[in-house]
Amino acid sequence: MNKILKSSDSDFLKKFHEVVNYDRSEILDVSSVVSDIIKNVRERGDAAVIEYTSKLDRNNEVQLEVSNDSIEEYIKDVPEDIKDALDLAAERIKNYHQKQLPADQSYQDENETTLGYFWRAVESVGIYVPGGTASYPSSVLMNAIPAKIAGVKDVTMVTPFTDGKINPSIMYAAKVAGVTNIYPIGGAQAIAALTFGTETIKPVNKIVGPGNIYVAEAKRQVSGTVGIDMFAGPSEVVIIADTNNEPKIIAADLIAQSEHDPSAQSILICNDESLANNVIKEVDDQISNLPRGEIARSSWDKNGYIIIANDIDESFNLSNQLAPEHLELLIDNAESYLSKISNAGAVFLGKNTPEALGDYIAGPSHVLPTSRSAKFSSGLSVYDFLKKISLIGCTDKSLANLGEAAIKIATNEGLDGHARSIEYRLSKK
Known part of the structure; x- marks a missing residue:
């Protein structure tokens, strides 16, 4: 596949719209399987959850709740430097979201009618934390801390213990973030348990967090019975770069997205074909010695592109159509171009701001709209855990x-x- 698309080419718009409209989600109909799992958990409770967990997660000694003693045992295995890094990330996430808290408001109009609104937190939230090929303590912080800042009393975490094991850093992140309950379960059965409750697991009012196709389908099916955050698709980045950039750095930022998932998408928009070719060479070189190189290679080959635009205005016009989850501005005076941005989950300003900082430690939640949904939605924040109640008197x-x-x-x-x-x-x- 030709990695470079030139806006000056006669067939550019056709090819570009194919990129915009291409469905990168897994093409697999699991709705009936998930429906059966949900029905079974709703009817049989703990027994069904244990049955699915034993079978699907290869966890033959299922204990549905993780005790405080067990959590502390896991935490002992977390290196001090990892604890320090997670502590710093947690503090920054707390500070950022604290500033989002809205104020109640009321006033009396000219008719003596009292009008206004006040805010109340969702009472209970369930957080899904994936296991599998990569487990992310950062996802615990990014989902749980905004909920706690909003005032959510009960924050329940579910995460699969594959072969009975879990990344200890996830347990430490849960403790730091203020998670109140932890259940070692995953998949559609975890979503069903959080929605309807079991003998052991209390139902919640809202479920957040990413997962595989079964988790996403389960969230879709229970939506309305409980609240959900969003339908998360494969990760994506668009980079707008000027000529004054190192190909090595641009390539590293593209690969950082590609290594997430074979369906992830990395796109560079620039106006310099020489830079584009050098970036392609760098991507190939860097992927060759990357631990997750096979995943990154699959993603880049299927979904990676470099677009040669005529000028900066066209670059932003194309980016707005792509509505990326992450938008990096590797350009001089990046802040002066913010008015040109209509659609993006998060914007990374300037050449010293890699998207990876936002994934871990900058402050805003890394839970962002994907699959062009930044055209109508926003990233996770305290507002996702608050209800605005109108007041009339x-x-x-x-x-x-x-x-x-x-x-x-x-x-x-x-x-x-x-x-x-x-x-x-x-x-x-």
């Missing part, structure tokens, strides 16, 4: 001033009961 004066108009609208809509609930009050005045 009438005095004699405001009821008299507003009531007649409300009665007319209710009558016009054929809802006489609504009209009467106002009329009866007015008749007493």
